[in-house]
Amino acid sequence: MEQKTIAVLTSGGDAPGMNAAVRAVVRTAIANDVHVLGVRCGFDGLVNGNIMPMDLRSVSDTIQNGGTILQTARSPVFMTEAGQMQAVEICKKYQISGVAVIGGDGSFKGAEALCKHGIPCVAIPGTIDNDIACTDYTIGFDTAMNTAVEMVDRLRDTTESHNRCSVVEVMGRRCGDIALETGIAVGATCILVPEIKYEFERDILNRMEFTKKTGKHHFIVVVAEGVGRVSEIAQQIEMHTGIETRATVLGHVQRGGSPTVRDRVIASQMGVQAAKLLQEGIGNRAVVMRDAKILHVELTEALKMKRAFNHNLYQIAMMISI
Numbered sequence: 326m327e328q329k330t331i332a333v334l335t336s337g338g339d340a341p342g343m344n345a346a347v348r349a350v351v352r353t354a355i356a357n358d359v360h361v362l363g364v365r366c367g368f369d370g371l372v373n374g375n376i377m378p379m380d381l382r383s384v385s386d387t388i389q390n391g392g393t394i395l396q397t398a399r400s401p402v403f404m405t406e407a408g409q410m411q412a413v414e415i416c417k418k419y420q421i422s423g424v425a426v427i428g429g430d431g432s433f434k435g436a437e438a439l440c441k442h443g444i445p446c447v448a449i450p451g452t453i454d455n456d457i458a459c460t461d462y463t464i465g466f467d468t469a470m471n472t473a474v475e476m477v478d479r480l481r482d483t484t485e486s487h488n489r490c491s492v493v494e495v496m497g498r499r500c501g502d503i504a505l506e507t508g509i510a511v512g513a514t515c516i517l518v519p520e521i522k523y524e525f526e527r528d529i530l531n532r533m534e535f536t537k538k539t540g541k542h543h544f545i546v547v548v549a550e551g552v553g554r555v556s557e558i559a560q561q562i563e564m565h566t567g568i569e570t571r572a573t574v575l576g577h578v579q580r581g582g583s584p585t586v587r588d589r590v591i592a593s594q595m596g597v598q599a600a601k602l603l604q605e606g607i608g609n610r611a612v613v614m615r616d617a618k619i620l621h622v623e624l625t626e627a628l629k630m631k632r633a634f635n636h637n638l639y640q641i642a643m644m645i646s647i
């Protein structure tokens with residue numbers, strides 16, 4: 326029987342742990358006598374035939390590194406019908422029978438488009454944002470938060486020395502998960518997330534005043550990037566409270582760095598699952614984590630799901646982070 330060939334790519338914003346997922350796809354395929362190709366620079370690489378053979382050693386010494394050895398891109402050309410047809414031609418040329426796509430919701434949509442054109446794809450959630458509805462967890466979330474927490478802990482030192490307020494913006498696009506969990510982990514007085522419309526008086530001023538009355542003189546306000554400009558929020562705080570306030574945008578530093586154990590292990594499990602599906606010729610699936618189990622669901626259905634914000638965790642934060 327002819328040896329099967331599958332491909333793996335990373336797409337969208339990179340996330341720590343993507344390398345562990347690539348490594349798991351490659352090694353699972355090889356263990357099962359499946360030939361495996363690495364596609365460089367996301368869907369762009371599929372459109373342009375930017376493809377390389379992978380072997381056991383191509384993924385050596387990668388699990389501990391952030392970024393992605395395959396590199397990544399957001400591909401406008403692949404969003405066009407012509408781009409997708411070109412990618413299908415490349416898949417045929419390389420006899421690719423299935424593609425593991427590691428990325429965020431945009432990448433999931435790309436994988437679905439390729440499936441519709443007859444190329445089986447399995448999507449693996451890889452984004453620091455944790456914003457994919459079908460899964461409890463996305464690769465990179467834990468590392469990004471650990472980085473954010475380390476940075477805010479540093480900010481706290483100087484904020485406390487000066488009796489100031491620090492307003493810190495974390496990433497997450499339209500999702501407040503990074504802000505919520507980072508906010509809890511650093512004991513932020515206020516946590517602003519896009520899922521809950523904030524009221525300046527109720528959610529910032531009153532909480533700061535209460536905290537001050539009980540003897541605290543420095544304040545951390547964690548803001549998800551989807552909420553608004555931290556410089557403006559900081560200005561408003563200083564104007565209304567008279568407390569010296571500084572704004573900090575953590576930015577892309579949150580996307581880099583060595584993945585945590587959690588990210589390495591979950592990415593490995595997800596990569597294995599994706600390769601197994603593809604070697605069986607199964608596509609249009611998304612690998613997900615639910616209740617701490619690695620499962621897979623139909624990709625088209627997964628894309629229709631709406632993400633639920635953890636209001637319970639938010640209430641906990643509001644009660645104890647004061």
Ligand code: F6P
Nearest residue numbers: 338429452453454496497498580
């Ligand atoms: O999706 C990951 C993410 O880092 C978001 O948190 C952020 O909004 C966006 O990507 C930034 O994108 P770019 O790398 O294109 O600036």
